[in-house]
Amino acid sequence: MSSSHTPYPKHATTPYMEPLKRYQHLLQDEWDDFCDALSKPLPQVLWTNTTRLTASELEPWLDQCGLLEHATRLSWSEDAWKLPASLDVAYGTLLPFLAGLYHLQEEVSLIPGWMLDPQPYERILDTCAAPGGKTAQLACLMRNHGTIVANDRSPGRLRAVRSIIDRLGLLNIAMSEYNAANFPRDIGTFDRILVDVPCSCEGTSRKNKRVLTTLENYDYENQSRLQRAILLRALEQLRPGGIAAYSTCTYAPEENERVVHQVLDQLGWDNYEIIPTPELKGFKTMPGLLHWEDESYDASMENAIRIWPHHNDTGGFFVALIQKTQEVSQ
Amino acid sequence: MHEEPEFLTIDYIDSAPWITLLNDRFGIPTESFESYRWYQPNRKLISLLNTSMQPPRRPEPISMGLPFIRINMKYPKLTTGGTLFVGPLATKNVVELTEEQVNSYYSRAMYIPLTEEQTTRCTTMGYIILSFQGIILGQGFYRPKSEEEDANFDSFYPKAFANHAQRSALG
Numbered sequence: 001m002s003s004s005h006t007p008y009p010k011h012a013t014t015p016y017m018e019p020l021k022r023y024q025h026l027l028q029d030e031w032d033d034f035c036d037a038l039s040k041p042l043p044q045v046l047w048t049n050t051t052r053l054t055a056s057e058l059e060p061w062l063d064q065c066g067l068l069e070h071a072t073r074l075s076w077s078e079d080a081w082k083l084p085a086s087l088d089v090a091y092g093t094l095l096p097f098l099a100g101l102y103h104l105q106e107e108v109s110l111i112p113g114w115m116l117d118p119q120p121y122e123r124i125l126d127t128c129a130a131p132g133g134k135t136a137q138l139a140c141l142m143r144n145h146g147t148i149v150a151n152d153r154s155p156g157r158l159r160a161v162r163s164i165i166d167r168l169g170l171l172n173i174a175m176s177e178y179n180a181a182n183f184p185r186d187i188g189t190f191d192r193i194l195v196d197v198p199c200s201c202e203g204t205s206r207k208n209k210r211v212l213t214t215l216e217n218y219d220y221e222n223q224s225r226l227q228r229a230i231l232l233r234a235l236e237q238l239r240p241g242g243i244a245a246y247s248t249c250t251y252a253p254e255e256n257e258r259v260v261h262q263v264l265d266q267l268g269w270d271n272y273e274i275i276p277t278p279e280l281k282g283f284k285t286m287p288g289l290l291h292w293e294d295e296s297y298d299a300s301m302e303n304a305i306r307i308w309p310h311h312n313d314t315g316g317f318f319v320a321l322i323q324k325t326q327e328v329s330q
Numbered sequence: 331m332h333e334e335p336e337f338l339t340i341d342y343i344d345s346a347p348w349i350t351l352l353n354d355r356f357g358i359p360t361e362s363f364e365s366y367r368w369y370q371p372n373r374k375l376i377s378l379l380n381t382s383m384q385p386p387r388r389p390e391p392i393s394m395g396l397p398f399i400r401i402n403m404k405y406p407k408l409t410t411g412g413t414l415f416v417g418p419l420a421t422k423n424v425v426e427l428t429e430e431q432v433n434s435y436y437s438r439a440m441y442i443p444l445t446e447e448q449t450t451r452c453t454t455m456g457y458i459i460l461s462f463q464g465i466i467l468g469q470g471f472y473r474p475k476s477e478e479e480d481a482n483f484d485s486f487y488p489k490a491f492a493n494h495a496q497r498s499a500l501g
Contacts, residue, residue, distance in 0.1 A: 061465070065501035095432065095499040098491065099465050100414050121382050147384045149391070158392070163490070166397060166411030171366070171378060174385035174394040186336050187386040 019215035020202065023251050026289070030310060037310035041085035042206040046102045047110065047137065048079040049168050051144045053101060055079045061096040065089075074107065075282025077114065082107060100167040105133040106207065108307050108317035112196060112247035113137040115277050115319060120145035122191035127180040127234050130157030132164040134196055139170040149187070151176045181229035189239040197227045199248040199255050203316025206309060220254035227259045235267055238324040243275070247319045251306070253292035256318040260288075260304065261297040264322070271328045274300040275321045284311040288320065336387040340379070340394070342367045348376065348399060351406065356459060357421030369395060374402040378412070407457060410468045410488050417459045417466030422451050424459045425472070425483065429500060432462050435470065435485045436499050442470075444481040449474065458483060 017035060024031050046062075048055045055078055062068040062081070067089065071081035083089070091097055091104050113134045118124050120143045129135045129150035138148055150173050152158050158175055165173055200218055205211045231246055238244055248255050264272050277285075288304030290297050304320035345368040352358045367379045371393065379395035398412040408416065417424070425448050427435065434442045449472075452458060458472040460483075470483035 067501070089501070093436075093499065094501060095436075095462065095465070095467070098436065098499060099467055100411075101465070123384055145380055145382050147382065149386060151389070155392075162393065162397075166409065167414065167491075169396060169411060169415035171380045171396050172383060174383065174391035176386070176389040176391050178389040184388040186388055188337065188384075 016212055019212050019218070020251070027308070030308070033310040034308060037308075037313065038205055040206065040313075042106060042315060043085050043313060044083045044087075044089075044091060044104060045074065045080055045107045045110065046083065046091060046097075046104050047077070047081075049101055049103060050079055050140050051169060058096065058101055061101060065094050065096065067094075074110075076280040077110065080107075080110060098167070100169055103133060103136055103164065103168060105137070106204075106315055107312070108203070108249070108314045109133060110137060111280065111307070111317060112194060112245040112319050113141065115321060116192050116194055116243065116245040117278070118142050118146075118148075118192050122146045123188070124148045125187075125190040125193040125234065125237065126150045127193065127195050127230055128152055128197055129175070130154060130161055132161030134194060135161060135173060136164045136168055136170060138194065139172050140168070142172060144169075144171045146172055148173045149176060149190075150174070151178055151180055151183075153177065153179055181226065181233055183233050183237065187237060189242070190237055191239060191242050193234045193238055193242070193244040195231050195234045195244055195246045197230050197246070197248055197255075197259075199223065199227065199250040200252055201249050202251050203249040203307075203309070206315055220252055224254050224259050227255055228263050231259060231263045232266065235263065235272060235322060235324065236328070240324055240327045242324050244322045244324075245319055246322060247317065249315060249317055251308075251316050251318075253289050253295075256306075256320075257289050257292065257297045257301050257304065258295065260320045260322065261301065264298070267328065269298065271326055272322055272324055274298070274303045275323045276303045277305050277319060277321050286311075288318070338385045338387045338390065340367070340369055340383075340385070343370050343376065344368075348406075352408075352416070355453075355457060356416075356419075356423050358416060358419045362416070362419050368398075370401075374400060375409075376401055378415070405456065407486075408469060410486070410491065413459055413469045414466050417461065420459045423453055423457065423472065424451050424461060425449065425470070426464075427460055427462050427467070429462070429498070432467065432499055435460055435467060435487055438485045438487050438489065440484040441479075441482045442485065444472075444483060446475070446481070449481045452481075457486075 048058045074080045130152040135150045285305040288301040307317040369377045376399040377395040378398040385391045397409045400407045460467045469486040472483045475481040
């Protein structure tokens with residue numbers, strides 16, 4: 001297996017990093033580490049299709065494909081392995097992948113689904129499901145029981161979800177093509193909802209080098225308007241006691257803390273609360289921000305998590321778990 | 331207060347003929363499907379659902395469950411996803427492939443030769459389930475040995491899934 005390390009630009013010293021300098025004061029003396037992390041390609045993570053076999057049963061297949069000697073189990077999930085970015089492997093063309101024994105995802109993308117902790121026989125909504133990796137993870141965690149309504153506005157992107165359903169053998173997914181900001185009321189209530197909204201994707205720059213070049217004059221306010229509408233509608237459909245995971249792959253507080261704060265302001269802090277996230281063993285996270293520019297956020301925003309790439313050799317991410325504490329009059 | 335959710339009323343189909351078909355061809359025990367429901371979304375397809383599925387009436391789902399059997403053909407055929415799902419239960423018309431045959435299968439080759447030993451669980455010309463070291467890969471079309479040719483099969487690996495990398499599926 002050969003090594004192919006793509007040389008990345010030295011972000012810290014190029015205009016490429018300009019859009020992220022607005023976060024420099026948040027990171028303070030970690031800024032150089034952050035820049036260094038972004039200059040490296042992203043490790044690959046593969047997770048076991050536990051509806052089909054156990055991680056232990058998958059191991060010999062990884063060995064046979066020459067992957068196991070390079071693989072490290074995730075510190076916080078026994079079912080997934082991390083593989084170095086330097087490996088020149090087309091993971092999606094290997095037999096265990098084609099036979100639906102594993103799926104590929106970035107490590108941080110596994111976190112909101114894991115934190116949402118869906119249970120078999122529950123009713124789950126995934127508001128923005130495509131391309132479907134998180135949906136599939138939820139389906140496996142539910143052991144193929146219950147219902148996942150996997151919604152996305154884009155029919156083209158839903159094809160990717162369908163392909164994952166076929167390969168992994170998932171029975172509990174109903175796909176819908178709808179504007180998540182405007183679900184009809186009679187869609188019913190859900191035990192848990194994944195609200196993984198479209199965002200500026202700043203945190204994905206390690207796998208998509210071009211993403212930062214699109215951020216000049218990025219309209220965070222316009223994007224956050226859509227994010228607020230989707231989160232608001234989702235939280236209204238939670239059953240009392242139900243939990244939603246709001247997640248993005250961006251560092252921008254306008255798309256993270258501000259969205260959560262403003263939506264809970266609108267729905268009433270008595271009816272919803274931001275609850276602590278479960279501990280990710282061996283994985284460093286930072287609390288959500290309480291201040292950004294001239295804004296302040298509710299103290300419970302510290303229960304949300306920010307994931308910075310240099311802490312765990314990942315992409316960037318944000319997750320807030322929101323619980324509906326009581327029924328709300330509409 | 332919320333309106334009571336109106337779950338979609340799904341018109342499940344009688345699964346008996348299809349279960350018989352799978353039992354006849356692949357020896358899949360009929361009781362294997364007790365915890366599933368069968369649904370025909372259109373004239374081309376039957377999907378398999380779990381029994382606890384509660385999809386919404388609105389927005390109406392554009393698909394539900396696992397696409398399982400293609401029925402708009404003379405001989406209804408398990409989908410590749412369906413084969414991966416139910417293949418481990420098959421007891422006949424299952425062929426264990428060599429590594430070389432695995433790569434031919436993923437390249438969508440035709441007339442892939444089979445040894446006599448490989449065809450011991452095959453019955454007649456038709457669909458076979460392909461495996462490698464016990465892992466189900468998908469389906470092929472089997473031709474038994476005849477005066478004109480040795481036993482062989484065509485890959486039914488879907489074009490959309492095909493291994494374009496031209497590498498071995500085992501690294």
